[in-house]
Amino acid sequence: MSPMESNLTPEEIFFDGILKNTYQTWQQAKAIFSVSHKNLSTELRKNFFPFKENKLHPLSPEIWTILQKRFSEIIAEDWQDARAGIYPYEDLFEIDILTFIETYLKLWLDQPSSWRRMQQEDYQDFPDNINLEKYPNYYRRNFHYQSDGYLSDKSAQLYDLQVELLFNGIADAMRRRILKPLKRELDKLDQDTITILDVACGTGRTLKALRSAFPSVSLYGVDLSCAYLRKANELLSQLPQELPQLLQGKGEELPYQDNYFNAISNVFLFHELPKPIRQQVIDESYRVLQPGGIMVICDSIQLSDSPELEPMINNFSIAFHEPFYTDYVKDDMEEHLQKAGFEVLEVKVCAFSKYWVANKPKD
Numbered sequence: 001m002s003p004m005e006s007n008l009t010p011e012e013i014f015f016d017g018i019l020k021n022t023y024q025t026w027q028q029a030k031a032i033f034s035v036s037h038k039n040l041s042t043e044l045r046k047n048f049f050p051f052k053e054n055k056l057h058p059l060s061p062e063i064w065t066i067l068q069k070r071f072s073e074i075i076a077e078d079w080q081d082a083r084a085g086i087y088p089y090e091d092l093f094e095i096d097i098l099t100f101i102e103t104y105l106k107l108w109l110d111q112p113s114s115w116r117r118m119q120q121e122d123y124q125d126f127p128d129n130i131n132l133e134k135y136p137n138y139y140r141r142n143f144h145y146q147s148d149g150y151l152s153d154k155s156a157q158l159y160d161l162q163v164e165l166l167f168n169g170i171a172d173a174m175r176r177r178i179l180k181p182l183k184r185e186l187d188k189l190d191q192d193t194i195t196i197l198d199v200a201c202g203t204g205r206t207l208k209a210l211r212s213a214f215p216s217v218s219l220y221g222v223d224l225s226c227a228y229l230r231k232a233n234e235l236l237s238q239l240p241q242e243l244p245q246l247l248q249g250k251g252e253e254l255p256y257q258d259n260y261f262n263a264i265s266n267v268f269l270f271h272e273l274p275k276p277i278r279q280q281v282i283d284e285s286y287r288v289l290q291p292g293g294i295m296v297i298c299d300s301i302q303l304s305d306s307p308e309l310e311p312m313i314n315n316f317s318i319a320f321h322e323p324f325y326t327d328y329v330k331d332d333m334e335e336h337l338q339k340a341g342f343e344v345l346e347v348k349v350c351a352f353s354k355y356w357v358a359n360k361p362k363d
């Protein structure tokens with residue numbers, strides 16, 4: 001019996017067990033759905049829009065075993081952190097079934113155009129009404145061959161589900177792993193005075209998780225895509241707490257004053273940036289963070305920590321348009337952090353993600 005269980009009544013232990021099993025079953029159902037979706041989608045794509053299939057590396061039974069183990073580990077950790085009160089249990093079971101059905105249908109309607117881009121390796125397919133001039137060169141592309149890149153409401157509407165299917169239903173569980181280190185540092189402070197910035201906040205999933213863990217802090221989000229910010233605003237304005245302040249801007253030129261934030265989060269951005277821009281985003285994060293402040297990064301696993309998953313890592317850059325990923329998976333993020341002045345406190349791998357926790361020294 002764990003120390004936490006020893007404080008519970010037999011009834012509470014019983015309901016705790018039921019809840020835990022329900023969560024595990026729910027996650028398994030999402031994983032089965034995601035894998036089935038991807039299998040079906042791959043078969044259809046091969047038939048109608050054949051691509052350089054022979055370049056994709058087959059995944060061995062050993063790799064599948066590792067993936068299953070990592071899947072079970074993150075589910076267990078996600079459960080434990082909810083149980084420890086880092087975020088509410090409700091966050092583990094979130095589903096809006098009508099939105100899911102509508103978005104899933106739209107996703108299928110959009111699939112042929114993504115497959116066509118993939119087949120033709122066309123990553124600069126944008127409608128004329130999008131003014132690309134406003135964006136940096138590295139950003140003007142259909143990442144993942146997705147329609148309109150990050151630059152339309154349609155793309156913003158499909159994005160969360162696409163990520164969820166890609167990660168077999170654990171995208172939010174991976175995002176939530178940033179919360180424990182943030183709690184550890186920020187619980188020492190007066191919650192009402194805390195400021196947290198989420199860089200590349202996208203559609204607001206990380207801000208929503210931050211809001212659950214920190215109901216009374218001031219939250220800020222910055223992203224290059226106004227369509228994604230609009231979607232984030234739609235999600236976050238449904239919450240009863242204060243609305244996070246959202247701004248359109250670049251991670252490498254953050255539109256905030258020096259030494260302002262207590263904490264910065266950054267989820268799934270760095271693998272989509274060229275190496276020099278990665279350093280600039282880290283330098284800028286350092287600038288706007290208060291001395292003593294903390295930065296938590298979540299991004300893809302890298303080759304150094306997961307060499308056994310190399311075929312899967314390589315497939316990602318072949319099948320999706322991810323031009324900076326091959327460099328990212330070999331990049332030394334700790335070196336970038338230290339170069340900016342950060343002290344690296346923790347580096348950890350969980351499921352398909354890697355986390356860096358770093359601190360801006362007080363002097």
Ligand SMILES: C[S@@+](CC[C@H](N)C(=O)[O-])C[C@H]1O[C@@H](n2cnc3c(N)ncnc32)[C@H](O)[C@@H]1O
Nearest residue numbers: 150200201202223224225228249250251267268
């Ligand atoms: C893979 S998505 C991740 C979004 C979000 N953090 C999440 O967890 O889903 C990458 C996001 O980074 C944004 N982005 C890319 N380059 C950026 C930059 N230089 N500055 C700010 N945002 C950027 C994109 O618009 C997109 O919303």
